[in-house]
Amino acid sequence: MVRRAGRLLRSGGLVAFPTETVYGLGANALDAAAAARIFAAKGRPADNPLIVHVADGEEAAALSLAWPAAAVRLVRAFWPGPLTLVVPASPVVPAVVRAGLPTVAVRCPAHPVARALLRAARVPVAAPSANRSGRPSPTTARAVAEDLDGRVDLVVDGGSAGIGVESTVVDVSVSPAVLLRPGGLPREDIEAVVGPLVEPTPGGPARSPGMKYRHYAPDRPVVWLRRSPAEAAAVVRARCDPAATGVLAPTAVLAALPEYVHAVDLGPSAETAAQRLFEGLRRLDRIPAVRVIVAVWDSDRGLGLAIGNRLAKAAGEVWT
Numbered sequence: 001m002v003r004r005a006g007r008l009l010r011s012g013g014l015v016a017f018p019t020e021t022v023y024g025l026g027a028n029a030l031d032a033a034a035a036a037r038i039f040a041a042k043g044r045p046a047d048n049p050l051i052v053h054v055a056d057g058e059e060a061a062a063l064s065l066a067w068p069a070a071a072v073r074l075v076r077a078f079w080p081g082p083l084t085l086v087v088p089a090s091p092v093v094p095a096v097v098r099a100g101l102p103t104v105a106v107r108c109p110a111h112p113v114a115r116a117l118l119r120a121a122r123v124p125v126a127a128p129s130a131n132r133s134g135r136p137s138p139t140t141a142r143a144v145a146e147d148l149d150g151r152v153d154l155v156v157d158g159g160s161a162g163i164g165v166e167s168t169v170v171d172v173s174v175s176p177a178v179l180l181r182p183g184g185l186p187r188e189d190i191e192a193v194v195g196p197l198v199e200p201t202p203g204g205p206a207r208s209p210g211m212k213y214r215h216y217a218p219d220r221p222v223v224w225l226r227r228s229p230a231e232a233a234a235v236v237r238a239r240c241d242p243a244a245t246g247v248l249a250p251t252a253v254l255a256a257l258p259e260y261v262h263a264v265d266l267g268p269s270a271e272t273a274a275q276r277l278f279e280g281l282r283r284l285d286r287i288p289a290v291r292v293i294v295a296v297w298d299s300d301r302g303l304g305l306a307i308g309n310r311l312a313k314a315a316g317e318v319w320t
């Protein structure tokens with residue numbers, strides 16, 4: 001399977017595969033026509049650049065014009081793993097992959113299937129999440145098929161993706177480094193290695209064009225209830241019809257809401273919540289009686305920052 005997937009990638013095909021964050025939709029990153037097929041299959045806007053997956057730091061450095069000191073330290077500390085680095089791009093990276101930017105995003109994934117695939121392909125693999133643009137990212141092969149059946153050449157099934165939210169994206173082409181997207185590697189861990197990260201300049205030219213789109217959203221409207229577990233249950237009960245509301249919440253909150261039968265348990269921690277977030281949104285979206293999905297989350301610590309970021313983009317409304 002992995003050898004066939006590698007051959008397909010080398011010859012311009014589209015292969016969906018598991019990573020430790022979410023499932024990716026891969027194509028040869030050095031082949032502009034292959035990369036363009038990713039945008040077509042996902043319905044992805046052309047100004048949203050792709051992350052290029054590599055087998056190791058050397059392959060990443062070969063795609064860049066300069067390899068900043070911060071990149072050296074971050075690679076040593078966190079690769080392979082859920083960290084994407086934005087660096088000045090070498091001209092070998094086609095413009096379609098970079099969405100015309102002078103930079104390229106690179107990541108070395110830790111998932112054994114992804115690593116075997118990259119070795120078999122012997123080319124860097126551009127891979128955004130394997131969902132239709134705007135939908136929740138897939139954490140299972142079934143979710144990939146739900147969105148992309150008939151639009152990809154092969155789906156490699158590797159079970160559930162482990163972390164459940166996408167990689168953390170850090171721009172090291174500038175100093176101090178910018179946190180473009182919180183994700184599967186906690187901000188605190190990165191700052192322990194390179195010092196404080198800064199926020200993208202508000203209102204400035206979008207450094208990371210993907211940030212401007214509605215994202216991660218199921219078909220039903222999502223409300224983000226940004227309250228502590230102690231307060232959230234009372235708000236749900238006061239404002240939501242148990243028959244028509246899907247509730248996605250930490251275990252402690254659901255324990256206080258037994259009448260809400262359309263419920264997904266995010267578990268006791270940010271780690272379990274990250275694993276269950278996207279699949280939970282998809283699951284509640286499949287229940288005909290559910291008219292609205294209420295997601296309860298309020299922590300910014302560890303993976304909590306990425307969870308809040310995804311909910312902010314998926315939700316049409318935030319209740320505080």
Ligand code: AMP
Pocket residue numbers: 048049050051086098101103104105127128129166169180181207208209210211
């Ligand atoms: P995904 O859709 O999960 O693959 O995420 C890709 C995201 O990585 C994009 O939406 C951008 O936010 C970010 N990204 C990729 N390439 C670049 C780049 N060259 N500069 C800035 N951000 C990038």
Ligand code: MG
Pocket residue numbers: 128129137
């Ligand atoms: Mg995505």
